[in-house]
Amino acid sequence: MTSVANPARGRVCRIRPAVTVPPRRSCLPAVAALAASIYLMAFAAPAWADTATPVNPAASNSQGINEIYRAALGVTMTIFVLVGGWLLYTAIRFRVKPGANLPEPPQVRGSRRLELGWTVVPVLILVALAGYTIDKIPRAENIGGAGSIKIAVTAQQFAFSYRYPNGKAPRNPSVLVVPVGTPIEIDLRSKDVAHDFWVPALGPKVDAIPGQMNRTGFTASHIGTYHGQCAEFCGQGHASMTITVRVVSKAVFARYMPGVR
Numbered sequence: 001m002t003s004v005a006n007p008a009r010g011r012v013c014r015i016r017p018a019v020t021v022p023p024r025r026s027c028l029p030a031v032a033a034l035a036a037s038i039y040l041m042a043f044a045a046p047a048w049a050d051t052a053t054p055v056n057p058a059a060s061n062s063q064g065i066n067e068i069y070r071a072a073l074g075v076t077m078t079i080f081v082l083v084g085g086w087l088l089y090t091a092i093r094f095r096v097k098p099g100a101n102l103p104e105p106p107q108v109r110g111s112r113r114l115e116l117g118w119t120v121v122p123v124l125i126l127v128a129l130a131g132y133t134i135d136k137i138p139r140a141e142n143i144g145g146a147g148s149i150k151i152a153v154t155a156q157q158f159a160f161s162y163r164y165p166n167g168k169a170p171r172n173p174s175v176l177v178v179p180v181g182t183p184i185e186i187d188l189r190s191k192d193v194a195h196d197f198w199v200p201a202l203g204p205k206v207d208a209i210p211g212q213m214n215r216t217g218f219t220a221s222h223i224g225t226y227h228g229q230c231a232e233f234c235g236q237g238h239a240s241m242t243i244t245v246r247v248v249s250k251a252v253f254a255r256y257m258p259g260v261r
Ligand SMILES: [Cu+2]
Pocket: 195, 196, 230, 231, 232, 233, 234, 235, 238, 239, 241
């Protein structure tokens, strides 16, 4: 081992003698595994369904949640592609060839610019994502407004029950029918244990807690039938504690539940 002066840094650095790299083992299995993974990812269409977000939003509230998901996914995927691409490039570009002499590469210690960069840039990214999320949360949680309909929802092992402002329940007790484009306010209570009301396509998930009334809601933007599920394990029948919300036109709702608007 010899010592030489490093003119760039004014220090003495050590240079090791060249090393002869032994021939590598075949990389065929690794290449085959990578190719198989890419093939499976590219052709497993169902696995990509709703990848970016849990569902297709059908209300302004879930649209707000959707936008937060997409922003976070966009930023993180960009970072993944940049870092992963750079890693892949360097691994291929600077790979060791069998039988090559391998001198020790330049030894770099400390770089204020680099260290500041990899500290400040992630902080700025996180602050931007947090700011965007905080800006969108009011939209996701926005309930009520002119012409809103207040519906009392009661959770009980193992079903949700609904009551309109006129005191009536839906004709099919397990299907909540609401008009499109109308703010729906939900007063959520539980009769026994903790449950959770969640219809992903419509709005945020909210706990139903005994002795407490929690409020949630949504303004549906599309006519259709949307499904949800109690999202808090509440006992043996929890899996059967499903939610069905049917969004109909205002005219259909006026005939379905006269006097409620
Ligand atoms: Cu449950």
